[in-house]
Amino acid sequence: MSIKREDKALREFKLIIEDLVYLLRKSTGAETVHLQWVNRSREQFVLETNSTSLSNVMFKDRAGFQEHFLEKYKNISSPVLLRIGEKIESGVLSHYYDQCPIRYVTVIPFVNNKETVALTTVETIEPFLPAEHEQVIHSYNNALANVLNTYLELTDLYGKQQEWIEYDESLNGISARQHKVEILYRMLNEMQNLLPSGGACLVARGMDCWVNVLNSKGAKCTPALGMMIDEKSLAHDSLKNGKPEFAIHFNQNPKRLSAGESDTEGATLAIPLLIDDRRHGTVVACDKNALTFSESTKHKLINLVRVAGLAIRANLGKLSVDDDLLTSEYSSFIPDVWEKAIESELARDKSDRKTWFGLLAIENLQSLRSKYRLEELQRLQRTLVKALNPSLFGFNGYVGFNSDYVFTFLLQDGSSAAEQWLQSVNQMLEKPVKMSDGQQVDVDITAGYTLIAGEGTDFHPIVQKAKAELSEAVKQSVSKKKYIDFNK
Numbered sequence: 001m002s003i004k005r006e007d008k009a010l011r012e013f014k015l016i017i018e019d020l021v022y023l024l025r026k027s028t029g030a031e032t033v034h035l036q037w038v039n040r041s042r043e044q045f046v047l048e049t050n051s052t053s054l055s056n057v058m059f060k061d062r063a064g065f066q067e068h069f070l071e072k073y074k075n076i077s078s079p080v081l082l083r084i085g086e087k088i089e090s091g092v093l094s095h096y097y098d099q100c101p102i103r104y105v106t107v108i109p110f111v112n113n114k115e116t117v118a119l120t121t122v123e124t125i126e127p128f129l130p131a132e133h134e135q136v137i138h139s140y141n142n143a144l145a146n147v148l149n150t151y152l153e154l155t156d157l158y159g160k161q162q163e164w165i166e167y168d169e170s171l172n173g174i175s176a177r178q179h180k181v182e183i184l185y186r187m188l189n190e191m192q193n194l195l196p197s198g199g200a201c202l203v204a205r206g207m208d209c210w211v212n213v214l215n216s217k218g219a220k221c222t223p224a225l226g227m228m229i230d231e232k233s234l235a236h237d238s239l240k241n242g243k244p245e246f247a248i249h250f251n252q253n254p255k256r257l258s259a260g261e262s263d264t265e266g267a268t269l270a271i272p273l274l275i276d277d278r279r280h281g282t283v284v285a286c287d288k289n290a291l292t293f294s295e296s297t298k299h300k301l302i303n304l305v306r307v308a309g310l311a312i313r314a315n316l317g318k319l320s321v322d323d324d325l326l327t328s329e330y331s332s333f334i335p336d337v338w339e340k341a342i343e344s345e346l347a348r349d350k351s352d353r354k355t356w357f358g359l360l361a362i363e364n365l366q367s368l369r370s371k372y373r374l375e376e377l378q379r380l381q382r383t384l385v386k387a388l389n390p391s392l393f394g395f396n397g398y399v400g401f402n403s404d405y406v407f408t409f410l411l412q413d414g415s416s417a418a419e420q421w422l423q424s425v426n427q428m429l430e431k432p433v434k435m436s437d438g439q440q441v442d443v444d445i446t447a448g449y450t451l452i453a454g455e456g457t458d459f460h461p462i463v464q465k466a467k468a469e470l471s472e473a474v475k476q477s478v479s480k481k482k483y484i485d486f487n488k
Helices: 003-028 069-073 130-171 180-192 234-241 295-314 335-346 365-371 374-387 417-428 460-475
Strands: 032-039 044-052 062-064 080-083 104-112 115-124 198-206 209-215 245-248 267-275 278-287 354-362 397-403 406-413 445-451
Touching: 003 032, 003 044, 003 115, 003 130, 069 104, 069 115, 104 130, 115 130, 130 295, 180 198, 180 209, 180 278, 180 295, 180 335, 209 234, 209 335, 234 245, 234 267, 234 278, 267 295, 278 295, 335 354, 335 397, 335 406, 335 460, 354 365, 354 417, 354 460, 365 374, 406 417, 417 445, 445 460
Parallel strands: none
Antiparallel strands: 032 044, 032 115, 044 062, 080 104, 104 115, 198 209, 198 278, 245 267, 267 278, 354 406, 354 445, 397 406
């Protein structure tokens, strides 16, 4: 709700209350009528407005319960008549100075949601019987309830209107002029703003499988990067059905991506990324508080994915059935993906899991170039990308593209994940790589890697450090099928 509209609504509300109190005084013939809100949290009576025909009246804006004669009546649910000199003394009516002409005081409660929230006091010189003015009092209380509820509804309505204005502004941050990965990264970060104790991640196809490739910046409960999806998971269901899938997790089930997840709690909404009716991925939005997923929030999340898909489609061109959205010709993930993933991880609290980035090069490239044609070498790279998939070795991670014959990798697992994975890869390469056409090729690798740590959001220092590690490994002339860990 804008400040101008909020001020206008409050001002009009107060003017209506002021008119109602004036009309009550005139219709009952009272000398003074005043309305006090009962503020229980601060234990105060707060004056809203008053109307009087007398000249010697002055009210305090607020008074503590113990200082006010209404303290005994703050919980009443029906009108109470008080005669001066019997139940109360004229001295307690401290808003009169010089002398107090009042002889009768009638206290009318205003009850809302079974709680007395306000007291209207009618003060007269002549005898006043609430029964004789029952219809007037009833109409006054009804009018008070109606105007209060209308004000609250207007405030809530304007608040929701501002909420949607802010959401529309967030959609404007997604443009067809941006690169497809930039679009998806902005989409994830806008979704993060709707998930206060959760996050969002993107599952895409590469290495001949579906894995989590990118988390929103500041995500709190998303699955690990590189985690491969299982058939019995919410992400798999959304890809299979092509529709959003929502679930509240009971006893750690259902899983978001994989049975290997350790912190599946709260609720999750999996939304397929559709472009030309083809499923290019699924976006997994989760939050530890299941109540976060109101119908309006679900709508916003689903619409963000739809807008992102349309923005990507505007400049996508024609994709063949065999092409994936975010991979190179070798089925490794393009640099834009792993660069954004590094940025996101730099902004995340890294106390719960370690993330490693590295580069891996074919060491015996010269001998391979002398033996095989270009088409065969390209086929070898595609075969290696699938064979290097960290999930096949029990690690969360994925292989990216850096240049021909040089791969990148991201691993998000234990503190020694990179070392263990490379040991497993070297053991695998002790045997020749079997190509799709039946050829067997001996491949040696050299690797350098670094832990993603430190402050900032710039991925370049991380990449440069990994390149320096790889360069040093090459200079050291590492023996066949071995590597050096330069982080020790």
